């Protein structure tokens with residue numbers, strides 16, 4: 001039904017050691033249910049068996065985790081991630097990878113690539129760097145692509161270089177976009193991201209975007225253009241919010257579903273722009289200690305300057321936030337595909353921590369915890385055409401898992417109450433995670 005990305009991918013190396021969870025409650029995510037008191041055996045990076053505690057055999061020399069009262073759920077995917085790039089410090093890049101993992105993120109889709117990320121994909125796959133599995137866009141394509149010839153060339157080049165997708169930005173003319181889209185399909189590489197103004201959402205749906213991110217360019221489709229003549233939409237079209245017509249939300253949700261295009265809303269970034277309290281944000285977000293001070297200062301400056309602009313319109317911003325929640329709900333109700341993505345590390349979004357904030361916002365749009373969890377587990381697997389590889393807790397699937405202290409189907413906050421993470425069969429206990437997190441925080445204090 002949905003557009004499927006083409007994963008090129010790196011072979012992942014699982015550890016040979018056996019790992020066993022005893023007395024654990026399993027949240028399989030195949031339907032909304034919990035399997036109580038199970039023994040889960042993991043070997044070679046895969047889930048080998050899930051069985052009621054009484055029937056299970058435990059191999060000698062297995063690492064055994066007594067997980068009574070705890071819940072084992074699939075690892076989460078951050079579908080709009082960023083990784084520090086070519087010019088950034090290697091250690092910062094590796095810390096970011098670890099911050100994702102420490103929050104239960106076992107797959108990250110990096111939305112702005114650089115050659116160094118291809119190497120990082122390999123290192124994360126073979127376990128020489130601790131972090132999520134990484135799929136990576138190539139370098140950004142927007143105003144730098146002006147002709148059909150450039151569009152064709154760059155689509156082929158990035159596919160050949162080994163990137164998993166093309167990241168579209170603004171500023172690409174319509175004919176260059178059309179040529180790029182066609183060349184991308186021919187080269188078996190997906191394209192996702194922003195929607196250039198010259199293209200627009202209706203054409204983007206038709207052209208075969210795999211994901212549209214940030215609901216980019218949706219706002220103009222939600223208003224009657226004769227009512228907004230002379231209105232400058234501004235940042236993601238937020239000034240159109242007071243003119244939005246409910247029936248248009250419904251209509252575009254259905255069109256999106258029919259086109260099989262996924263959306264990655266990245267609501268937390270919009271909350272950062274319009275809703276986060278700048279006076280208290282540094283106290284409200286203890287996770288800032290895991291980011292370099294300069295990065296946090298940059299975020300605060302950006303949002304401060306954004307809100308200090310002459311034409312900043314708080315009322316429209318508030319309406320915009322509500323329209324987007326309505327759009328999430330309408331897409332969900334229509335059966336259109338939603339993927340979890342927060343856009344980290346951008347404006348107040350500390351990698352990993354921000355997916356949990358994003359899930360809370362999605363729940364506030366009216367989705368159940370189960371439906372929200374799907375956007376970060378089974379839906380990303382469907383997006384990649386890898387339903388039999390990851391996204392559920394089931395025999396034969398990759399052991400990319402989170403052990404949490406409460407039932408996430410009852411309260412999403414439990415998904416962040418992490419007792420440990422399994423990454424391709426390797427166990428990171430709470431102690432392991434805290435030790436490295438403390439190191440990262442200590443380094444940022446210097």
Ligand SMILES: [Zn+2]
Nearest residue numbers: 080082111343
């Ligand atoms: Zn982004």
